[in-house]
Amino acid sequence: MLRRYDEQNREALGAQLHVPLTERVCPICDHVAMRAYHHETYGRTTPSWINYLWCANCHAYSSSFTAAERKMVESDPLLTEFGDRIGEIFDNPERLLKILDGYWKTGKLPQTISRRPRGH
Numbered sequence: 487m488l489r490r491y492d493e494q495n496r497e498a499l500g501a502q503l504h505v506p507l508t509e510r511v512c513p514i515c516d517h518v519a520m521r522a523y524h525h526e527t528y529g530r531t532t533p534s535w536i537n538y539l540w541c542a543n544c545h546a547y548s549s550s551f552t553a554a555e556r557k558m559v560e561s562d563p564l565l566t567e568f569g570d571r572i573g574e575i576f577d578n579p580e581r582l583l584k585i586l587d588g589y590w591k592t593g594k595l596p597q598t599i600s601r602r603p604r605g606h
């Protein structure tokens with residue numbers, strides 16, 4: 487059963503931004519089970535990220551759209567597997583999180599995040 491983090495939950499998550507992802511506590515079930523996935527997309531002029539943050543224990547999640555700035559992900563297992571059909575997966579969060587948990591299990595997530603070289 488999926489549940490979206492509400493405003494208050496997201497505030498609690500935001501307050502933990504300084505700690506590593508794997509040490510953050512889920513504000514709904516109190517488990518240390520946070521996972522994240524980033525998909526890079528090319529918006530109008532600058533690279534952006536679609537971000538999913540979810541709890542592996544209770545499957546609460548939130549999604550956001552942010553500027554990638556100088557960060558880039560070194561791999562995107564979802565894009566590798568689904569290519570152009572990735573939009574269909576994003577439209578179905580229940581399926582999405584199931585797939586992402588699978589990637590986590592096999593070590594394809596979490597992604598390595600690096601700095602974008604200048605001039606790109």
Ligand SMILES: [Zn+2]
Nearest residue numbers: 512515541544
């Ligand atoms: Zn949880």
